[in-house]
Amino acid sequence: MTSKNKNWKEIAPAGVCSKSSKSFLTGDWKTYTPIRDVKKCVRCLTCVIFCPDGAINWVPDKKDIEFDMSYCKGCGICANECPTKAITMKLE
Amino acid sequence: MTTQEWKFTAKEIANKPDLFLPGHRACAGCVPATVLKLVMKATRGPTIVTEATGCMEVVSSIYPYTSWATPWLHTAFETAAANASGIEAALKIMKKKGRISQEHVDVIAIAGDGGTFDIGFQALSGAVERGHDFLFLLYDNEAYMNTGIQRSSGTPHGAATTTSPAGSSVPGKLEYKKPLADIMIAHNMEYVATASPYYWRDLITKVRKGLEVEGPAFLHVFAPCPRGWRSNPAKSIEYSKLAVETCVFPIWEAVNGNYKLSSPSKLLSLAPQKKKPVSDYLKGQGRFRHMFKPENKALLDEVQNITDKRWKQLLKKCNLS
Ligand SMILES: Cc1ncc(C[n+]2csc(CCOP(=O)(O)OP(=O)(O)O)c2C)c(N)n1
Ligand code: SF4
Ligand code: SF4
Ligand code: SF4
Ligand SMILES: [Mg+2]
Numbered sequence: 098m099t100s101k102n103k104n105w106k107e108i109a110p111a112g113v114c115s116k117s118s119k120s121f122l123t124g125d126w127k128t129y130t131p132i133r134d135v136k137k138c139v140r141c142l143t144c145v146i147f148c149p150d151g152a153i154n155w156v157p158d159k160k161d162i163e164f165d166m167s168y169c170k171g172c173g174i175c176a177n178e179c180p181t182k183a184i185t186m187k188l189e
Numbered sequence: 190m191t192t193q194e195w196k197f198t199a200k201e202i203a204n205k206p207d208l209f210l211p212g213h214r215a216c217a218g219c220v221p222a223t224v225l226k227l228v229m230k231a232t233r234g235p236t237i238v239t240e241a242t243g244c245m246e247v248v249s250s251i252y253p254y255t256s257w258a259t260p261w262l263h264t265a266f267e268t269a270a271a272n273a274s275g276i277e278a279a280l281k282i283m284k285k286k287g288r289i290s291q292e293h294v295d296v297i298a299i300a301g302d303g304g305t306f307d308i309g310f311q312a313l314s315g316a317v318e319r320g321h322d323f324l325f326l327l328y329d330n331e332a333y334m335n336t337g338i339q340r341s342s343g344t345p346h347g348a349a350t351t352t353s354p355a356g357s358s359v360p361g362k363l364e365y366k367k368p369l370a371d372i373m374i375a376h377n378m379e380y381v382a383t384a385s386p387y388y389w390r391d392l393i394t395k396v397r398k399g400l401e402v403e404g405p406a407f408l409h410v411f412a413p414c415p416r417g418w419r420s421n422p423a424k425s426i427e428y429s430k431l432a433v434e435t436c437v438f439p440i441w442e443a444v445n446g447n448y449k450l451s452s453p454s455k456l457l458s459l460a461p462q463k464k465k466p467v468s469d470y471l472k473g474q475g476r477f478r479h480m481f482k483p484e485n486k487a488l489l490d491e492v493q494n495i496t497d498k499r500w501k502q503l504l505k506k507c508n509l510s
Pocket of ligand 4 (some may be wrong): 214215216217218219220222244245246287330334355412413415417475
């Protein structure tokens with residue numbers, strides 16, 4: 098059936114992305130994994146702010162940050178920007 | 190514009206739910222992605238986003254997935270500001286007819302340098318002239334990255350791209366970066382600013398200010414792209430700091446055309462000895478590698494000279510010289 102036979106209200110909405118990309122895990126892209134030295138970490142949240150992939154979260158209940166390896170692409174920005182050098186990148 | 194500036198802590202920003210979600214397909218170390226995440230942290234209520242074609246649009250909307258936890262629209266490469274115009278006009282009439290309950294909905298148009306400096310420029314200029322109430326957010330990664338690193342009018346002088354390669358006959362891009370934010374000021378806009386994500390508080394504050402303006406606002410955000418710049422992904426945020434420290438990308442805002450340097454750049458105007466040489470910023474970026482060859486010494490000097498010249502012009506506009 099051509100679109101001639103349907104008005105705009107009847108045609109299926111084209112190109113509607115309906116699933117959250119949170120279900121698309123990008124964590125397996127990485128070749129390096131960030132490892133945090135908990136003793137060095139001062140919970141300044143610099144890494145949380147700069148991570149392009151939202152892979153580091155602040156967890157208020159724990160009063161701590163948490164890495165989510167299912168999204169981390171291993172870019173190393175967190176390690177480079179951490180003011181106390183608490184993060185090192187380890188080859189997987 | 191409200192006179193009271195929005196104050197926030199890192200924890201408040203971290204606690205605020207993300208509207209730009211993980212699972213997007215940007216390259217590792219993509220600063221445009223960090224920028225969008227932070228921009229959306231600055232929203233103050235219901236917000237509709239519209240994006241031009243480009244890396245950030247593509248990586249956040251690969252069917253059937255979306256990285257947007259807010260209404261989002263893409264139509265074409267050149268139409269970010271035209272889309273925003275239509276959305277804003279529609280909101281106005283829907284509110285008038287009582288078809289929406291929201292008191293106010295913010296509209297943000299997002300585009301890359303290609304979609305802003307070049308192909309999207311007439312739509313932007315027109316939307317600003319018509320006075321639509323929206324924020325135009327330019328993430329400037331200084332080339333057409335999504336199609337394979339072609340030069341744009343936002344690409345800096347000397348940078349190697351696939352259409353301005355550095356070789357024996359041409360040493361990278363011959364032309365100079367278009368002073369786009371100044372051109373936007375010439376549209377008599379209430380709010381125009383530049384920002385760099387290393388200074389994330391400044392970036393978030395400027396987004397909020399841009400949203401608060403009743404009418405068009407323009408924000409030019411520097412956004413390193415490790416893929417296109419052929420640089421170490423880990424250093425992407427560091428380059429956004431070095432660009433400011435070398436005055437390659439000074440940060441400032443202009444309210445009703447009155448230029449004012451933002452703190453990190455203001456500091457350099459007060460302590461010029463702290464201004465770093467451009468080579469500190471250029472080195473390590475593959476797109477500038479050729480500049481460090483002895484035969485291209487003149488090019489390196491030229492880039493320093495243009496940077497100094499543009500910095501002096503900016504100081505003058507800020508009444509600081
Ligand atoms: C009219 C039109 N011309 C060309 C293209 C192909 N195209 C898609 S994205 C893109 C580059 C976008 O560059 P920019 O705006 O700088 O964003 P970036 O990809 O660098 O983030 C081009 C040329 C298109 N989609 N539409
Ligand atoms: S940047 Fe470093 S010190 Fe700050 S929260 Fe992250 S790991 Fe901890
Ligand atoms: S390595 Fe990159 S993606 Fe992974 S947590 Fe650090 S900043 Fe985020
Ligand atoms: S090419 Fe550059 S801008 Fe595009 S997704 Fe990769 S890093 Fe980001
Ligand atoms: Mg670009």
